[in-house]
Amino acid sequence: SQTIHQWPATLVQPVGSPLSLECTVEGTSNPNLYWYRQAAGRGLQLLFYSVGIGQISSEVPQNLSASRPQDRQFILSSKKLLLSDSGFYLCAWAAGTTEAFFGQGTRLTVV
Amino acid sequence: AQSVTQLDSHVSVSEGTPVLLRCNYSSSYSPSLFWYVQHPNKGLQLLLKYTSAATLVKGINGFEAEFKKSETSFHLTKPSAHMSDAAEYFCVVSDRTGGSYIPTFGRGTSLIVHP
Numbered sequence: 001s002q003t004i005h006q007w008p009a010t011l012v013q014p015v016g017s018p019l020s021l022e023c024t025v026e027g028t029s030n031p032n033l034y035w036y037r038q039a040a041g042r043g044l045q046l047l048f049y050s051v052g053i054g055q056i057s058s059e060v061p062q063n064l065s066a067s068r069p070q071d072r073q074f075i076l077s078s079k080k081l082l083l084s085d086s087g088f089y090l091c092a093w094a095a096g097t098t099e100a101f102f103g104q105g106t107r108l109t110v111v
Numbered sequence: 112a113q114s115v116t117q118l119d120s121h122v123s124v125s126e127g128t129p130v131l132l133r134c135n136y137s138s139s140y141s142p143s144l145f146w147y148v149q150h151p152n153k154g155l156q157l158l159l160k161y162t163s164a165a166t167l168v169k170g171i172n173g174f175e176a177e178f179k180k181s182e183t184s185f186h187l188t189k190p191s192a193h194m195s196d197a198a199e200y201f202c203v204v205s206d207r208t209g210g211s212y213i214p215t216f217g218r219g220t221s222l223i224v225h226p
Contacts, residue, residue: 032211032212034213034214036216042218042219043201043216043217043218043219044201044216044219046213046214046215046216049211049213051211057211088152090154090155092214094205094212094214096212098143098160098162099143099145099157099160100145100203100205100214101157102147102154102155103154104153104154105152105153105154107152
């Protein structure tokens with residue numbers, strides 16, 4: 001069966017520090033991968049998606065970047081965090097129009 | 112382009128009464144539609160999905176939704192609310208946008224259940 005792992009679950013980082021959130025998927029090949037952010041009291045905003053290794057599409061210009069070094073690995077990064085980067089980050093995978101499967105999320109607090 | 116509108120940011124019901132969470136969508140193609148639930152500080156759990164089969168879809172925990180193409184709606188219902196249903200609910204549409212399938216979320220509806 002397919003599973004998705006996302007870590008860490010919580011993270012507190014100072015302003016200006018780097019960020020690396022990792023997501024891996026098991027049990028499927030060539031998944032579509034997504035990073036979403038959920039700010040307090042708001043819905044989910046799509047940040048990046050990827051349809052294959054090295055293929056990244058950005059939906060919102062911002063302080064973050066994403067990479068897909070392997071078929072089932074998706075990384076969200078930042079060189080210097082801002083206070084506004086705080087939020088709940090969710091990784092997801094999907095195959096075509098089937099439902100998306102989500103990781104448990106990372107609660108990022110930038111202080 | 113696809114979009115989702117959840118018509119209510121908050122819905123408040125008493126335990127044992129019916130639940131209705133409203134969702135309208137816009138899609139250029141035949142979309143797939145989903146409802147997810149999120150409990151506080153948790154990931155998202157799929158409640159149910161519509162993928163061009165039966166228009167009345169039954170999900171987990173007694174929830175169901177009806178796809179109405181003429182109204183571009185996909186409202187979520189439950190006959191009798193439980194306290195454990197209190198959570199955030201998201202309506203999601205997914206179709207082929209620019210060559211890729213992108214799940215697009217509504218802003219969410221917070222369901223409050225009173226004893």
